[in-house]
Amino acid sequence: MFAPDLLKGSICVVTGAGTGLGRAAALELARGGAIVVGCGRREEPLAETVASIEDGGGTAVALELDIRESDAVNEVVDRVLADHGRIDTLVNNAGGQFALPAEYITPNGFRTVLELNVLGTWLMTHAVATKAMIPQGGGKILNVTLSPHDGFPGLVHSSAARAAVENMTKTLSVEWARFGIRLNALAAGHFDTDALATRYVPGVKEDALTRVPAGRWGTVEEWGWLVTYLASPAGDYFSGSVLTLDGARDVFGAGSYPPAGLLEAVEEAAIATRQHRNDIRFVTTGVDRK
Ligand SMILES: CCCCCCCCC/C=C/C(=O)SCCNC(=O)CCNC(=O)[C@H](O)C(C)(C)COP(=O)(O)OP(=O)(O)OC[C@H]1O[C@@H](n2cnc3c(N)ncnc32)[C@H](O)[C@@H]1OP(=O)(O)O
Numbered sequence: 001m002f003a004p005d006l007l008k009g010s011i012c013v014v015t016g017a018g019t020g021l022g023r024a025a026a027l028e029l030a031r032g033g034a035i036v037v038g039c040g041r042r043e044e045p046l047a048e049t050v051a052s053i054e055d056g057g058g059t060a061v062a063l064e065l066d067i068r069e070s071d072a073v074n075e076v077v078d079r080v081l082a083d084h085g086r087i088d089t090l091v092n093n094a095g096g097q098f099a100l101p102a103e104y105i106t107p108n109g110f111r112t113v114l115e116l117n118v119l120g121t122w123l124m125t126h127a128v129a130t131k132a133m134i135p136q137g138g139g140k141i142l143n144v145t146l147s148p149h150d151g152f153p154g155l156v157h158s159s160a161a162r163a164a165v166e167n168m169t170k171t172l173s174v175e176w177a178r179f180g181i182r183l184n185a186l187a188a189g190h191f192d193t194d195a196l197a198t199r200y201v202p203g204v205k206e207d208a209l210t211r212v213p214a215g216r217w218g219t220v221e222e223w224g225w226l227v228t229y230l231a232s233p234a235g236d237y238f239s240g241s242v243l244t245l246d247g248a249r250d251v252f253g254a255g256s257y258p259p260a261g262l263l264e265a266v267e268e269a270a271i272a273t274r275q276h277r278n279d280i281r282f283v284t285t286g287v288d289r290k
């Protein structure tokens with residue numbers, strides 16, 4: 001899609017680079033000439049992303065990291081700086097949640113989603129800004145969030161978390177403009193990734209598609225193009241924005257609730273696990289993981 005030297009020599013850190021949207025972003029950044037540092041908890045998918053990039057003539061490395069661990073985040077940022085000297089773009093893509101009616105979400109379930117999406121994004125952002133971007137005189141941070149924005153029934157924890165991330169993005173775009181740091185949030189609608197296929201019950205997933213006016217899932221390539229455009233000089237004047245890529249999902253809005261299949265899946269999980277309805281686990285996969 002882009003010229004092969006668009007990002008030549010640029011150092012781009014992508015969290016969650018082993019799968020789905022993060023993988024697609026990493027591949028497209030590398031096609032544009034960036035040196036990609038892919039992070040995530042599992043070594044295997046990261047290694048596959050690196051191999052795909054290298055097969056295409058690009059350059060990438062993988063570093064295992066749980067973005068919720070402050071010490072580990074600092075170590076990884078130090079390592080990138082030791083190896084590459086700077087960080088031009090950070091893509092805070094790692095994130096996620098499970099779909100569950102709000103009344104079933106436990107305190108720890110809510111905390112877990114907040115920690116992953118808000119704390120994890122904050123730890124990465126703060127470490128990269130203070131160790132790399134402020135000393136080097138600038139950089140770009142792209143935070144992946146969610147569409148629809150005005151409430152996402154079935155995902156109350158993540159809806160709250162992504163709103164926090166978008167506000168964090170806007171706040172920092174003002175505070176850190178004096179350092180040349182530009183921050184934007186990229187709100188994803190429904191993209192056809194493995195996670196979408198495996199983490200949500202089929203009825204719920206299909207219901208989600210009926211709420212996309214464009215009538216189709218987004219492709220991971222379309223996501224990679226947006227990330228790469230913003231990382232490139234063409235994206236230099238974007239800061240403090242929320243860019244929504246969703247085939248008009250946000251305009252359609254939350255729609256009715258519950259989506260087809262969600263409550264039935266809760267009941268099935270309760271029967272399968274012989275658990276009390278207030279102690280439902282892993283309903284989104286329909287599999288008893290206990
Ligand atoms: C309707 C609209 C649809 C809409 C359908 C379409 C949606 C499209 C929009 C979004 C799409 C995407 O984001 S797709 C990308 C999806 N990708 C991801 O989510 C990847 C990252 N996710 C994860 O790692 C996990 O899902 C996450 C829970 C966040 C973190 O996992 P951890 O291993 O750290 O957590 P655990 O230790 O297992 O669990 C911590 C607590 O959370 C609870 N918990 C964890 N998974 C749970 C589950 N499936 N169901 C219930 N509860 C769960 C546990 O019971 C624990 O609480 P206690 O039992 O009380 O201790």
Ligand SMILES: NC(=O)C1=CN([C@@H]2O[C@H](COP(=O)(O)OP(=O)(O)OC[C@H]3O[C@@H](n4cnc5c(N)ncnc54)[C@H](OP(=O)(O)O)[C@@H]3O)[C@@H](O)[C@H]2O)C=CC1
Pocket residue numbers: 015016017018019020021022039040041042043045065066067068093094095096097116120144145146147187188189190191192193194195196
């Ligand atoms: N697909 C879609 O339609 C939508 C996706 N999004 C968001 O886009 C992003 C990517 O989604 P998608 O590619 O579909 O889903 P994936 O589940 O494939 O991607 C999540 C990635 O984040 C990594 N990750 C998860 N937890 C951590 C952690 N604690 N530390 C480091 N890395 C972590 C995972 O790797 P590992 O498990 O190895 O750590 C994985 O590579 C997520 O934030 C998601 O919520 C938002 C809206 C819609």
